[in-house]
Amino acid sequence: MSEVTAKDLMEEFSLQLINDEESVTFRPIPTSDISRPGMEMAGYFTYYPAKRIQLLGKTEMSFYEELTEDEKHDRMVRLCTYDTPAIILSRGMEAPENLIEAANKTGVPILSAQMTTTRLSSQLTTFLESRLAPMTAIHGVLIDIYGIGVMITGSSGVGKSETALDLVRRGHRLVADDSVEIRQEHDGILVGRAPELIKHLLEIRGLGIINVMTLFGAGAVRNYKRIGLSIDLETWDQKKQYDRLGLDEETIKIFDTDLPKITLPVRPGRNLAVIIEVAAMNFRLKRMGINAAEQFSERLNTVIEDGDRDDF
Incomplete structure (x- = not known):
């Protein structure tokens, strides 16, 4: 199994690194599963799959904008863990300052893509399944x-x-x-x-x-x-x-x-x-x-059965 990092995704899908390159750590991506942290944006982090790539689309970011300032800061800090390999924003959306600040502290790469969320999720999964396959x-x-x-x-x-x-x-x-x-x-x-x-x-x-x-x-x-x-x-x-x-x-x-x-x-x-x-x-x-071969075997069995009947 070959090792894949966010740097490989940047080259493959022409993604742009948003946050500070000097503070970024390109961690290995352990799974091809992609997470869209909608429940996490609502504050539910009990089963947060931190080791997956986090994909933020228009739905997640629209909900984020409805939060209070304290909630925005809390969600971004909890989203950026030392296990998170990358956070990707689709549709060329700008990353909030809270996200950039939290990502710089933990070394999480923040990437921007021009593709729609669904299309990007599909292509990322296909690429990672190919590269991470045994x-x-x-x-x-x-x-x-x-x-x-x-x-x-x-x-x-x-x-x-x-x-x-x-x-x-x-x-x-x-x-x-x-x-x-x-x-x-x-x-x-x-x-x-x-x-x-x-x-x-x-x-x-x-x-x-x-x-x-x-x-x-x-x-x-x-x-x-x-x-x-x-x-x-x-x-x-x-x-x-x-x-x-x-x-x-x-x-x-x-x-x-x-x-x-x-x-x-x-x-x-x-x-x-x-x-x-x-x-x-x-x-x-x-x-x-x-x-x-099966057709020949069936024909042979038929001939044998017909021969047995003729004997009687």
Whole structure:
């Protein structure tokens, strides 16, 4: 999980720092939840979520203006705690002097945004959920095949990068090679991307490092992609029994998400790029409710049942 502060929000959303920069402390933002302190403006601080970003809109500030001077001072002092990562005013509203004074004492950044409150709240939540999502790195390749994010894993030297190169030549898009950074941004949603250092790069043994975007154009790469399918490449084992019908459904668990997994045996003469391409298309059909393996199994059962009846 990466660390996010109010300084990152200033850069991402072009927010303006209102109070004294020398007295500000850019504290880590621990949660993507946004608080609109309406109850707090009314004086109820029993369950004040101080560790959240506090977003003040037109409603909160209109109520604030109705308070007495003592109440205004009290609300702003209690709003600015040493745990509060930032207070943001929407619609370009000016910050009251009571707020600036209280924020300077506790080091809370006061930021101003031009956006409406609802829109700003939505964009802040989306940004923070993406940045604060749990992250892990997996050794493999991530390719966008027909809109499906396919993660190819396997032991070193099994042919992952060569297969990825073949898929890129067939018109699909590379997301990451060698290392895939995976974030669980929502329940059941895994998003993969390449580390900044190796973005758009592909390593081919004997050839070296190649830049896929330079060789094949901008349409051959993506910066990130939701992962829908995992394909594990393993060296062909004559003693192992492989699934020939496709009825067995394997999964791999990443965080709280069970990701569908296919194991493909590798041996000379197998065109892995075509097989993986077909696997992605078949996966799309299954999501649409069309399962060739189940249809074959049903037809086979029907033939067997009809044969049993003929015996009588």
